[in-house]
Amino acid sequence: MSDEVERRRAPRVIAIANQKGGVGKTTTAINLGTALAAIRQKVAIIDLDPQGNASTGLGVPPQERKLTAYDVLIEGDPLHAAMVKTVVPGLSIVPSDQLLSGVELELADDQRRSYRLKRAIDKSLTELSGEALDYILIDCPPSLNVLTVNSLTAADSILVPLQCEFFALEGLSQLLRTVDRVRGHLNSRLDIQGVVLTMYDGRNNLSAEVAADVREHFGDKVYKTMIPRNVRVSEAPSVGKPVLLYDLQCSGSQAYISLAKEIVQQERKRRREEQGEVA
Ligand SMILES: Nc1ncnc2c1ncn2[C@@H]1O[C@H](COP(=O)(O)OP(=O)(O)O)[C@@H](O)[C@H]1O
Ligand SMILES: [Mg+2]
Secondary structure, eight states: OOHHHHHTSOOEEEEEOOSSTTSSHHHHHHHHHHHHHHTTOOEEEEEOOTTOHHHHHTTOOGGGOOSOHHIIIIIOOOHHHHOEEOSSTTEEEEOOOGGGGGHHHHTTTOTTGGGHHHHHHHHTHHHHHHTTOOEEEEEOOSSSSHHHHHHHHHOSEEEEEEESSTTTTTTHHHHHHHHHHHHHHTOTTOEEEEEEEESBOTTOHHHHHHHHHHHHHHGGGBOSOOOBOOHHHHHGGGGTOOHHHHOTTSHHHHHHHHHHHHHHHHHHHHHHHHHHHHO
16 A cells, blocks of 8 residues: 555554553553654644643643633534644644533533534544644543543553553453443444553562563553653653653653554554454
8 A cells, every 4th residue: 555545544543541540541641652653654643631631731722722622522523623733843732621520511412422522523533634643642641521422432451551560450351341331322433442550660569560460461462562651751841842752762651652653553453354354
């Protein structure tokens, strides 16, 4: 397939979700997005967390957020209209709005509330493929609410960040049940993109035990790359930059680059298999 034709395919939509807070969803959205852009993929992040940490972490402060994910979900604005460029070439973002925290109530009477994000993406597909977008990453809030359900309904797959700590697997069965329910009722093609272990601490036996447990449970769905606990990763958002721009050489940046490469390879393989099935 020529590069040109390959480019015009619809973007792969990946929801970064885990109803636990503080496991590295937003950090992964920002830095995986940046690392994918660094290896020449065109990426858009949708910030669906009312906290707006992905927007802030990518240098889009609240006063610069004109159209937001709220307008997309509630006012029906198409996705491409709300996309703004970030400090990273090739990476744009649909910023968040605190108003997103009220969406649950605002949509309570809408029978088709779960399809809102999907509709907005579909409305934009021509424009989005015109921009040759390869990936859309959705940064989900820390709950299984209407926002997360919208992103699972709109997504091709879910990427689950798991923190290497004692309770890592707790709550995961609830997340997987939600995935099954969404598959059954809202989006039959929802796939598990993978599980990424975050905040790995090599000096800590517990981290290694948790990692081994998760690998036993999920097999090759777990990425080889583990994101290490690295203070540079947590410092970067305070200057409105992804860690790759803040300190490219640090272990956190290098890990996100290696995760991005794994995902690009995984996608190539998946597409080859799909084409094989069609042929
Ligand atoms: N690899 C890492 N090393 C050190 N700190 C990290 C790392 N990943 C995330 N953090 C920090 O942990 C906290 C929670 O991460 P965040 O990505 O906001 O989680 P979530 O979006 O799942 O709530 C943040 O303060 C973030 O800076
Ligand atoms: Mg977050």
